[in-house]
Amino acid sequence: MAEATLVEAINLALARAMQDDPDVVVLGEDVGVNGGVFRATAGLQKRFGAERVLDTPLAELLISGLCVGMAAQGLKPVGEIQFMGFIYPCLDQLVNHASRLRNRTQGRLTCPMVLRTPHGAGIRAPEHHSESTEAMLAHIPGLRVVMPSSPERAYGLLLAAIRDPDPVVFLEPTRLYRAAKGEVEDNGEALPLDVAFVLREGRDLTLISWGAMLKETMAAADALSTEGIAAEVIDLATLKPYDEDTVLGSVAKTGRCVIVHEAARTGGFGAEIAATIAERRLSSLLAPVTRVTGYDTIVPMARLEQYYMPSVERIVTAARKVCQFS
């Protein structure tokens, strides 16, 4: 087992998938010769050839549309959108075609594609490079939306996404690409989709998050433990469809829940989780479900982005309040 950064784990998973399955094709802007602007596809073109690792023209709608056409022919395309701020031209293809091809043809055609993109702020990037609009993707029926928060889960979940027979949007926490390091065994083993991971068990409070925010959420859990508050931390990992059982089971145990996400608050995915808890576990709740989120603003550029993103302090403060509620 070797230590890998999150982006190296992505690279390992892509290479493993391409090696195991000749139908896997990687495509996107700069993914070939350059190996991707974040190096996620480094070395793949040299190893698997320019036909299977192709540099596309600068056209995001095309990348997603090509994936649909390739997938309908039985290939397993893995498209890369360079930054999430550029994913919007793909929405037409995701909403109108990728997510519904199986359903509208009643299974005659299917769409086993993956669209990967970096997600979120915190890397002091230019405008349009720091978006976290996973909720709009998670709203699309027929799609899967997956977001790892560690190298190990990036490897296992990406393999699962590529092997999945349906379309998956795979959101990679940009901030963790190199910051997160961990042991990754390149054994070709996938992790399950549609399953949340309990990163830490606790009896007093449930903290739910996904992607890069798990870093602050785990730090908040550490801080809370010094105050005698035992927080259970859940990495949602798959947002569409999300693992209600794990969430509801945890809340039934703790009675208190704080949801942490980097995306803007209104209509964010935290609202979905809070609504489910209110509908199904109201009697377990000892305090209102609380969200710690990005603000309802445009993600500010580098000078202010740290104030936009939930901090450990904001999470700890919210958690204390929830624990003190009576």
Added chain:
Amino acid sequence: MASRRVNQDLPVIARFEVRRRNYLAPDGSIQRPLPAFASDAKLLVTLYRSMVLLRLFDRKAVALQRTGRLGTYAVSLGQEAVSVGIASAMREEDVLLPSYRDNGALLWRGVKLEEILLFWGGDERGNQFSGPVHDFPFCVPVGSQAPHAAGVAYALKLRKQSRVAVCLFGDGATSKGDVYEAMNFAGVHKLPVVFVVTNNQWAISVPLRLQTACETLAQKAIAAGFTGEQVDGNDVVAVRAAAEEAIAAARDANSPRFIEAVTYRLGDHTTSDDAARYRSAEEVQARWKEEPIARLRAYLVAQKIWSKGDEEQLAAECHERVEAAAGRYLATAPRRPETMFDHLYADLPKVYAAQRRELAGDHDG
């Protein structure tokens, strides 16, 4: 014109041309030597029969819609030659990516009339159709199937298969980036794909002159680096000839092609549209003189391949087929409500099983 003023001293570094193909004049007379396949009387008759069937089918579909038994429907009136002509040049293993008005191509590919009615009648089973299993369903968001065609063609080329993707869309679609992005990619990678625009002059109420300042749509291929040809879209012989040549080029030389079939939408955009609001009866009347079915019939009759008796027999046959299909469509019971969850994913995620049960319960209750 000021915008056309250029410095005559500058050297010309590239020149382009666009050719137009037609064989049969509106009166059915021959304008130039016909392509080889036209000596096959049986084939010409089959093309003719398909176009007539499509027209009668359209009439029935509109009647069903007007009596509340079918949803919104898009007729092919006046442009039957395009999708029939194109599809007739395809092999079964080729991949069709049609727009919502390409019933003629689907019928040629073996899709049943009742399946098309099911689709427009609001039932996804219409897309589960009897045509080639790999063909795409009707595409409703205009032009968004063009990138699929490029993706399909890439897969065909990667697997070194001797198959071609054929993508049909309307003139409005050529204004969309989707179509240009797909053509551009096809040109770069020399993909086995044929893009076909049915230029019927109108994108709902917007006429071609407001759609583009180009003299032809065929020239849009030039920007993508391959050949575009204009064809008389009311001349099924010309459409088929252009398609044969383009599909052969795509198959044998991995050379993408673009065909602009110039025709006219004699009917409304759909049954929800009233074209009288935006175009004159005189304009439409004049275009009736060019329509494709009368044109081919005139040729067949002149060649003594077709008679009044044949016509009457065909009308009776088509009537019977269409009525029988409509009967089967109307007799098809709706699916149970919870089946909307079927085929949503390969395996329904556990979290949605409860919603499915909820729907099933409502239905039973």
